[in-house]
Amino acid sequence: MDEVYDVVVLGTGLKECILSGLLSVDGLKVSLTILFTILWFYVLPTNLNGDLLNHMQQVLHMDRNDYYGGESTSLNLNQLWKRFRGSDTPPAQLGSNRDYNVDMIPKFMMANGGLVRTLIHTDVTKYLNFKAVDGSFVYNKGRIHKVPATDVEALKSPLMGLFEKRRARKFFIYVQDYEESDPKSHEGLDLNKVTGRDLISKYGLDDNTVDFIGHALALHRDDSYLDQPAMDFVKRVKLYAESLARFQGGSPYIYPMYGLGELPQAFARLSAVYGGTYMLSKPECKVEFDTDGKAFGVTSEGETAKCKKVVCDPSYLPDKVKKVGKVARAICIMSHPIPNTNDAHSVQVILPQKQLGRKSDMYLFCCSYSHNVAPKGKYIAFVTTEAETDNPEVELKPGIDLLGPTDEIFFDTYDRYEPTNQNSVDNCFISTSYDATTHFESTVKDVISMYSQITGKTLDLTVDLSAASAAAEE
Template identity: 80%
Template sequence: MDEEYDVIVLGTGLKECILSGLLSVDGLKVLHMDRNDYYGGESTSLSLVQLWKRFRSNDKPPELLGSSREYNVDMIPKFMMANGTLVRVLIRTGVTKYLNFKAVDGSFVYNNGKIYKVPATDVEALKSTLMGLFEKRRARKFFIYVQDYEDDDPKSHEGLDLNKVTTRDVISKYGLEDNTVDFIGHALALHRDDSYLDEPAIYTVKRMKLYAESLARFQGGSPYIYPLYGLGELPQGFARLSAVYGGTYMLNKPECKVEFDTDGKAYGVTSEGETAKCKKVVCDPSYLPDKVKKVGRVARAICIMSHPIPNTNDSHSVQIILPQKQLGRRSDMYVFCCSYAHNVAPKGKYIAFVSTEAETDHPETELKPGIDLLGPVDETFFDIYDRYEPANHDEHDNCFISTSYDPTTHFESTVQDVISMYKKITGKELDLSVDLSAASAAGEDA
């Protein structure tokens, strides 16, 4: 502990582990500490016994649910875009060799009380039962425009400068109905509210292109992939990477206290009477509660079931997005389901999560629209947790704090936070130019 490090990372959540790995690969001397005796922090995966202990104190799970060890229940369940930023980070760092992925079966959207497969291309638009005949044709034209759009090819722009015109302007040009706009904005472009409509259209077009490219990568029913044995494998994969490049890990270190000098700059971390010195501290919000602000809460339900979600083509793994407008809410609701097919539950068992930005203190009532889609449920656990963002000035105190995990069921916003933190810590952009054919190899299990 007496050594001096470039960076001390506190907490082994996914964001912290990715940063630890990236910084170690860059040649920085990294010490990674956690007060817990396990990897993953808030983004860990639990066995059935651990799940019961966390939510039901001393009760024991019923035997009919199967072996506890066969469960890997993610506390922050999220899928990865097959062509997305996290996959690029995994390939760039070589962490793919520690993991096996499998394609996610389906991606659906809730509309007028029913769920529909999300159409992502002009061909799917024509087949979709989500729209009437004339609307299908209008949507097809819009999808063709998006598919053909290239930044450096003015011919593909159709006279529109997407950096200046809003998404609302582009959509009105194609005359799309509100319900179509709803699924395009929330289930394809994965916006969390409707503010995107008045932002430059380029952001929405690029998000739609990412969805379509990810869908094409594994020729599956969705653009998503997910690791076998759950997301708890991800932090451990990046921890291994850091260790390979000389990073030092210390778990079960109680009361990790960040030390500050008279100018308010962090210079080390003390635990068990010893202080390790450093130039910079990276941590999750729980390690520096005085330097973060509460920005919201996430309500979620964890449900164990013995069947796939109805009306999803018997999918073993699936995402359903319930757009805010469909529910009369301020924020979207997300349904995430995985199963024994991804080695996260015993044969025949499914784990579903329903999550949203909490707008009340009653998750049971608030999450009902999503839970109602699941059919009969064996066991349900409800939870609300606070979301925090950094409120400090990292250039003044050398403390780089991650934001809490949002309710989305995909990793795009999570990884953007990591990339932003990496740039602040190192002063340089993260190079994500990788050969994505390696992603196909990594996902051949997929």
């Protein structure tokens, strides 16, 4: 720990691990705090020649916690029981402890989205296997419906009447054909000036149609996008359709085999290839500041790793963040898929705020033994939302009621934080807490923004997505 590093990364949450991977690829000397020691000869390819070894940057890994992954860890059944029930002896009828990998921050990846592009950019896909998610649904007028994302699906959807289907079809054709560099596809609209509301008015779409397009396709969390330039709205809908087409399955999402806990481990392997050294259970990782208030290192057990910049999650610098909300969630173990989802083994259902008379959308996430996160015949479902009350059991009831019978159910809440510091002043780069969404789009935006702040560069994610297709199991 006597080395001087370019960056010290505190925390093994997914955001911190992605940033460590990106910085390692850039050739920075990085210190990433993580839990488990991964043997050098296990993670480092044996066929690397001496020249490459000499050019690799040294990376130090530590963690104050006794588990891997930070807030985004995955738990086996015994760990889940101990965390929520205070005991590590769950009922035998739930199956083998080792067959469970229960994500604490459950999210799917858009197949054509930012996280997949980041995985390919860093070559982390070689450590992972993915499988397409079976279904993408939206709650509308008390029922669950498949989300239509193309002009063909719009004509088949029971969400709309005959005339509305025709209007929606024209809108989807416009989005599918839109190319920012081709004025002929713009139909006379400047999407950097025209608002989302103006664009929707042009096609005469009714409120229910706007609701599922804005929230289940564009993945907006509120309706503020309607009064903003329509460019982002169109790009989001286009991304959904492109992701859906990538695997030609029932949804635009993919998900790693064995759960999201595989992602931090994959980025840890990447960091090891660039010269990583691992230390475990490092207590009280304290960020050190000089008289000018600039971070210059991290101290643990009397030793200080010096650095130029510190990257961390909010828990490491609580005096430099503010609380901005709270997430409520229910974690459910079931013996059946979510009803009315075509028996999908993995599925996302979005409940738009207006459909529930709420300020925030609600999300259902379900995965199962098909992704190796539960024993055969078992399903893991989550219901999450931005908390608007102090009673998660009541607040989450509309989503829980859609699940059918549950074998076990756990309720939980956690606070969300955002940084308040100026990183140009203190050299500290703090991630935001994970939101209630069950997709990674907002997570990746935070990572890319932090990367630009840390490096002063724009991350180029214009990569060949065929690697994602190769890594995914149909």
